[in-house]
Each structure stands twice: as structure tokens, then as C-alpha cells.
Amino acid sequence: MAKRILVVDDDPTALRLIGYSLQQEGYDVLTAANGLDGLTQARQLHPDLVILDIMMPDLDGFEVCRRLRADPATRRLPVLMLTAKGQVADKVAGFRAGADDYLVKPADPGELVARVAALLTRASYAEAKEARIFTFVGAKGGVGTTTAAVNASVLLAKGGHNVVLAEVRNTFGTACLQLNIRPRVSLGRLFRERDSRTGREITGALMQHPSGLKILAGPQQPEEYLELTPAMVSSTLDALRHSAEMVVLDMMSASFSPAWREAVERSDFVALVTEQDPTSLAAAKMLLMLLKGYGVPPSSIGGLIVHRARSSTEMSALQISNFLELGLLGVIPSAPEECASAARLGSPVVLAQPTAAISQAFAQVAERLSADPVILQQF
Numbered sequence: 001m002a003k004r005i006l007v008v009d010d011d012p013t014a015l016r017l018i019g020y021s022l023q024q025e026g027y028d029v030l031t032a033a034n035g036l037d038g039l040t041q042a043r044q045l046h047p048d049l050v051i052l053d054i055m056m057p058d059l060d061g062f063e064v065c066r067r068l069r070a071d072p073a074t075r076r077l078p079v080l081m082l083t084a085k086g087q088v089a090d091k092v093a094g095f096r097a098g099a100d101d102y103l104v105k106p107a108d109p110g111e112l113v114a115r116v117a118a119l120l121t122r123a124s125y126a127e128a129k130e131a132r133i134f135t136f137v138g139a140k141g142g143v144g145t146t147t148a149a150v151n152a153s154v155l156l157a158k159g160g161h162n163v164v165l166a167e168v169r170n171t172f173g174t175a176c177l178q179l180n181i182r183p184r185v186s187l188g189r190l191f192r193e194r195d196s197r198t199g200r201e202i203t204g205a206l207m208q209h210p211s212g213l214k215i216l217a218g219p220q221q222p223e224e225y226l227e228l229t230p231a232m233v234s235s236t237l238d239a240l241r242h243s244a245e246m247v248v249l250d251m252m253s254a255s256f257s258p259a260w261r262e263a264v265e266r267s268d269f270v271a272l273v274t275e276q277d278p279t280s281l282a283a284a285k286m287l288l289m290l291l292k293g294y295g296v297p298p299s300s301i302g303g304l305i306v307h308r309a310r311s312s313t314e315m316s317a318l319q320i321s322n323f324l325e326l327g328l329l330g331v332i333p334s335a336p337e338e339c340a341s342a343a344r345l346g347s348p349v350v351l352a353q354p355t356a357a358i359s360q361a362f363a364q365v366a367e368r369l370s371a372d373p374v375i376l377q378q379f
């Protein structure tokens with residue numbers, strides 16, 4: 001994915017010149033001719049960097065910058081201020097408003113692209129340092145694992161985190177259906193043709209969802225099905241770790257395969273997704289034993305209870321937590337109508353129905369995951 005730069009300037013000539021210099025360097029360029037449009041685009045299109053003029057009619061660059069910094073979705077966006085004003089007082093005001101760098105117009109194209117590249121590199125280091133891997137794995141198939149991974153990831157991305165959702169699977173993954181995304185290159189395609197890929201090839205397969213979430217799709221067609229190896233998983237996680245701040249894995253169900261083991265051993269946190277019926281709970285207990293046997297510390301595992309069906313014999317969160325001897329990441333209420341309608345729309349329930357009880361529960365899960373270390377409900 002080429003880096004995307006948003007240029008906000010009321011002067012059409014400046015927009016054209018700056019846009020041209022950046023395109024020559026391989027960047028994708030978005031433009032806005034006023035401050036309000038710039039803010040809207042920054043929030044909705046998730047650029048990697050903003051170049052911001054100061055003197056504009058409606059909202060000036062200082063105010064746009066302050067508003068970007070006040071919104072969690074754009075708080076970390078690198079901002080380069082670009083203006084005809086060259087006074088020291090303006091530079092100071094720019095930095096006070098939250099700018100990362102400053103350049104006086106007319107800027108030399110070489111210096112402009114060098115500063116853009118430096119800011120992007122610095123931002124990628126800041127992200128790489130924080131990258132954490134959260135693995136969602138179901139006690140068994142069909143308990144709501146993909147739904148949970150997708151909805152939590154979307155909320156984390158909307159909260160301003162740089163998040164990749166990756167389907168680590170040998171066969172068909174359904175996350176793209178839930179997000180209404182048609183991937184060009186899936187994990188299956190990447191590794192079907194060759195068993196090793198560069199970081200750039202792996203991140204090149206990422207797709208962007210309107211929420212800002214990036215997705216690495218699992219196999220889509222039968223001809224892309226494959227047997228993942230530990231080396232494939234390891235190179236994928238290495239690449240994603242350096243291109244994001246959080247990596248969420250929608251993991252295939254527990255298998256005794258070396259690739260599965262590689263993924264859980266490299267995870268910073270495992271969300272064990274289960275329903276509360278006796279079969280699922282028994283499977284959850286087995287999975288927990290397996291995880292502990294692989295050396296995953298119990299404090300890095302949290303139960304995520306999904307009530308897919310309403311049941312008159314529902315166990316309480318306390319009872320489930322005691323039975324599994326496990327802290328809980330959350331409890332997701334039953335919401336068959338909401339889930340069915342989200343599936344029809346191709347829009348995760350947290351976006352389609354943000355105020356529904358199920359969406360509130362996913363919001364709490366996202367909030368607990370964004371704390372470091374992850375917060376678990378202990379009883």
C-alpha cells in the first residue's frame with residue numbers, strides 16, 4: 001500500500017505543485033482546499049501524513065491541527081505545516097498547535113519530500129515499538145470468534161490505533177465477508193506460490209477498510225488453501241509487527257500444528273472465545289491446557305464469553321470464570337437479529353448498530369485490549 005499524504009491548502013497552485021512532487025516519489029496524494037474539508041478527509045480517509053497550510057479562509061491551519069490532536073482517531077497523525085509565514089512566532093504557534101515539523105513556502109521540492117519521508121519513518125518506529133499481537137481463538141468452530149475479532153479490531157482502529165486484522169488459517173476465512181472487502185491477494189495466494197515472502201510483499205497484500213482497519217485476508221478460494229508452516233506465520237507476524245501498532249489474529253481453531261503453535265507463542269495476549277454450553281466449555285478447558293503447555297502465561301490469556309443463543313440455563317460470568325480458572329476479557333450478549341442484519345449489510349455490528357448492547361460489550365473488549373497490559377475482569 002503506497003503511503004497516502006493529505007495536502008490541505010487553499011491555493012490551487014500550491015496544491016498542484018506539492019501534489020506533483022509527492023506523486024513523483026510514489027505517494028498517493030489527497031487534496032483539500034479548505035480546513036474543514038481537510039479535517040473531514042483526515043478523519044474519514046486515514047492518510048499517513050498531513051501537509052497543512054496555515055492561512056486559510058474558514059479554519060486556519062493552527063485550528064485544524066488542534067482539532068486533529070483532540071480527536072483520538074487522528075491524534076498520532078504526523079503533521080507538516082507549510083506556510084508563507086516565516087516568523088519565529090508562527091513556528092512556535094505551529095508546534096504549540098501540535099505540528100511535528102514546519103516548512104516555509106515556497107518549499108524546495110527536494111526538502112519537502114525529504115521531510116515527509118523522515119516524518120513517516122519516525123512514525124513507523126513509534127508504531128513498531130508498540131506493536132502487540134492479540135490472538136482470538138475459538139474453543140471450537142462457530143462460537144463467534146471471527147465476529148469478536150472483527151468488531152474489536154474495527155473499534156480499536158476507529159479509536160485511532162493503527163491495527164491490522166490477519167486471518168491465520170489454512171482454509172476459507174470469513175472476516176472479509178463481515179467487512180465487505182474483496183481481497184486482491186490473500187495469505188493463501190501469497191504463500192501458495194512461494195513459501196517465503198518479503199515484509200514488503202506481505203504488507204503489500206493489506207487492504208484498507210473505511211474504519212481505518214487494515215486486513216490481511218486468509219485463503220478465499222479452494223485453490224488458495226494451504227498448510228501454513230511456522231516460517232510462513234513467523235515472517236507474516238514480523239512484517240505486520242513493523243507496520244502496525246496492534247495485530248489482531250483471527251486464528252484457526254486449536255490444531256496441534258507447528259504453525260498454530262508459532263502464532264500463539266508469539267502472541268502478547270490470547271482471547272479464548274467460548275460459548276457457555278457444556279461442550280464449548282469442555283473444549284475451552286482443553287484449549288487452555290494446550291496454551292499453558294505451550295508456555296503462554298495464564299495472565300496473558302483471557303476468556304471471551306459469547307452468548308450466541310439466549311438460554312434459560314445461562315451460567316453467570318463468575319461461574320464460567322471459576323470453572324475455567326480464567327480472568328475474563330468480556331461477555332458478549334446474544335444478538336441474533338443484529339448479527340444477521342450486520343451480515344446482510346456487510347458492516348460489523350459495532351458500525352451498523354453502535355448503540356446496541358452487543359456493540360457496547362465489544363467497546364468494553366476494545367477498551368480492555370488497548371490497555372497495556374490488557375485488563376481482565378477477575379472474580
Ligand SMILES: Nc1ncnc2c1ncn2[C@@H]1O[C@H](COP(=O)(O)OP(=O)(O)O)[C@@H](O)[C@H]1O
Nearest residue numbers: 141142143144145146147308333334335336339
Ligand atoms: N453474540 C452473538 N449473538 C448471536 N449470534 C452471534 C453472536 N456472535 C456471533 N454470532 C453469529 O454466529 C455465527 C458464527 O460466528 P463466527 O464469528 O463466524 O464464528 P467462528 O469464527 O467462531 O466460526 C455467525 O452467524 C454470527 O453472526
Ligand SMILES: [Mg+2]
Nearest residue numbers: 145146147174
Ligand atoms: Mg471464524
